Amino acid sequence: MSWLPIAEIAAKVQAGELKAVDLVEQALSAIEEKKEYNAIIATTAERARERAAAIDAAVKNGEKIGRLAGVPYIAKDNYLVFGAETTAASNMLKGFTAPYQSTVVERLEAQGAICVAKANLDAFAHGGSTENSDFGVTKNPADPTRVPGGSSGGSAAAVMLDLAPFALGTDTGGSIRQPASFTGSVGYKPTYGLTSRSGVVAMASSTDVMGPMARSVDDAALVFDVLAGSDNLDSTTIERDPQGYSDNLDTSLAGKKVGVVKEYMGEGVDPGVKTQIEAAIDKLKAAGAEITEVSLPSIPLALAVYYIIVPAELSSNLSRHDGQRYQFSYDGAESLDESYTKSRGIGFGNEAKRRIMIGTFVLSSGYYDAYYRRAQIVRTKLINEFNSAFEQVDFLVGPTTPTTAFKIGQNSDDPLQMYMADVMTVGASLAGIPAIVIPAGESEGLPVGLQIMAPGRDDRKLFGVAKATEAIL
């Protein structure tokens, strides 16, 4: 059974026409029925039922609940949430129960949303397929022999399986956008700093963002409007747009300057993907948008920059998992040092260890300048190119991924090949600019997602143009 648009659900709960307890049961039974997709790590059933009953009682008392009254949702399992463990899909954190909740989760709850479950991901959000999860791979609802993308693959699959009206994902280099593209959902990666990182398991602190995954731009915009804004608990957050992100958006396409990123449409892009993206661009043109080709010459370097900066930052962030303060700890150690090395050696999975090793290498003395500093400088070059492009156009468009969803197991023995799936998404992450992915048809029965990017802090404009584009695709 599918869900009404989120605004309608909330209005009906507020009016007493829908009961939050029934919505929670609908979500929980869908989760049970669609178990074989392995999108969910655990439910928060007990707490969800309690919250739903409290919301229904408050409605009966005539209280105003909020913009997401009674709306069930699913949080990626790297969000600290009450009512279930927070594992980040890693053995390292199995059994960890959060003592506090993420800021964005608190904001959703303040508006009446109800978390019903935790979604699967690549362990510690390292990956693009959910194959790195210590809880097993998630299957793509469009084709269960294929991956749903990652790292927010469980969240994307959950949305497409109608387990809940929306899910939370996180995006460090494409982890919301690539699974949105692979599954046919809408994924929103905000401007860096617009969503608080407090209470989310850290990956790479200079690019981590929190965002919604949903069935429509309207739903994503409403949820994002609740999430966005500065937070005292994360000093890298920025002020929200005073006009918000969901109401009275500019949805005209006429005269909008849209740049097609030349480097995203060249060699290496699957012809079926390219055809769908070109068709989408033609529709934008027919709707009155001014289409030009734009070049970001350093884009071929973006992946190399990303795979230096991100491992560097995550190797530092993951140092907190030392086997002493919480969760997995090797029991037989004779010394503190052995306890550290064995706890980390056993507790971390293969990909986390590989990335910690790379990060340690590029930050180590003698290599720092050649790798880490070099990558930071090329990052500046890339940002400058995005800035120049946005002097000519309002938005940039292109594919999200070079291919559609690949087969489970196809890329898992070659890390470099797996990293290539991120080639079109890491640019926006390094530049800190917002990007949205919306469904743009299919290639050989598999979803293709159109990626639209905007200048930093133009999230409101991006939602407007995305809504207009969704309507014509």
Add this chain to the structure above:
Amino acid sequence: MTELTREDVLKLARLARLDLTDEEAEAFRKEMSAILDYVALLNDADVAGLEPTSQVTGLKNVMREDSVIDYGISPEDLLRLAPKSQDGQIKVNRMIG
């Protein structure tokens, strides 16, 4: 061609406090060599006059009151998360002989 040696890999593992099996060390040696080879393409980029970017918000010196926020969490709640604790403290292996 960046070719890491087994010693390089074990030294990094030591720095990162990771206990690796022989198989892991050899697999990482090959995979990391390939990844480092790939990222070497940054050496050819023209970056004259450019400064490094470490963050993108442009924020500087974000200040806040140095005050206690009550989360309603007790020290016992946090200690329960630790693998071992004793007398209200986290217990670790002996550090000094």
